[in-house]
Amino acid sequence: MIRESARSLQPLARPRLYEQLVERLLDHMTEQGLGPGDRLPAERELAGLLGVSRASVVQALVALEVQGVIDVRHGDGAVIREVPADRQVLHALRARWHRLREVIEARQALEVRIAALAARRRTDADLVRIDEAVAAMAADVDGGGRGVRGDEQFHAAVTTAAHSGLLGTLMGEISELIRESRIESLSQPGRPAESLAAHRLVVEAIRAQDADAAARTMAEHIDAVSDVALLQDPD
Known part of the structure; x- marks a missing residue:
């Protein structure tokens, strides 16, 4: 008999768009060999490259900022503070x-x-x-x-x-x-x-x-x- 409340059979959570964008941006940093002091492309450019709205890009950048991965500075854009070695950032974002x-x-x-x-x-x-x-x-x-x-x-x-x-x-x-x-x-x-x-x-x-x-x-x-x-x- 299958219990209706079995956690293993609960619907899978669909990743939110900003989480997917965060993962893409982390991949970009790694692939391009970026490190502290390097800058990410401007928000508008990122939106065009990723095929999403600028609002979604901003949301992903903010998520990275509060995790200490980047600094978003007025006039300078998104400046990398550190590139995490693993993907604990995504787990932290969901929490x-x-x-x-x-x-x-x-x-x-x-x-x-x-x-x-x-x-x-x-x-x-x-x-x-x-x-x-x-x-x-x-x-x-x-x-x-x-x-x-x-x-x-x-x-x-x-x-x-x-x-x-x-x-x-x-x-x-x-x-x-x-x-x-x-x-x-x-x-x-x-x-x-x-x-x-x-x-x-x-x-x-x-x-x-x-x-x-x-x-x-x-x-x-x-x-x-x-x-x-x-x-x-x-x-």
């Missing part, structure tokens, strides 16, 4: 797909509360640090960048302003996982400017010491940035 959902849930639970506390407890010095982070992100985005560093500084400054040791520790423990989702989110077309505008709304609420508004605007911000391509398949 990351499931982990990302949990990271988003953690952010929704923690950062909304942190924003409310920051509005109640912030000091003038806290506001200076938050404003500096927003200004840094604005300068990067205005220059055509993604604002990743400024975004990270903003959320760190808001967390500090909450003056909660335990919440700060919890955020620190998942900071590297949040960084992955941050890069993924800010790589979406138009997302850096949208995120910057949302940050400014959160700042207004914290400055006014309006805890309800701070919580609401942070919740809306986290919901918006959680709409990432990794949880979809554009092609």
Whole structure:
């Protein structure tokens, strides 16, 4: 008698397109003898060579970036950091797909509360640090960048302003996982400017010491940035 729940007979998972592209790009690096400091072709060129949309290429590059294989630099394109000797990158990417959902849930639970506390407890010095982070992100985005560093500084400054040791520790423990989702989110077309505008709304609420508004605007911000391509398949 065959048990209906037998795992060995479950449908096979179809590789997502970006996973296939990651594998192709890794093959390209190996075949061409590329190494640290070398550049991959431009996104548009890769899309034409691979016969896919540019959005799919961006998704694959972001996946490689968060795994430390490449750096995507404004004006320089994708620069190789290291070429992995095996294909553990693909296993890590599949695990990351499931982990990302949990990271988003953690952010929704923690950062909304942190924003409310920051509005109640912030000091003038806290506001200076938050404003500096927003200004840094604005300068990067205005220059055509993604604002990743400024975004990270903003959320760190808001967390500090909450003056909660335990919440700060919890955020620190998942900071590297949040960084992955941050890069993924800010790589979406138009997302850096949208995120910057949302940050400014959160700042207004914290400055006014309006805890309800701070919580609401942070919740809306986290919901918006959680709409990432990794949880979809554009092609």
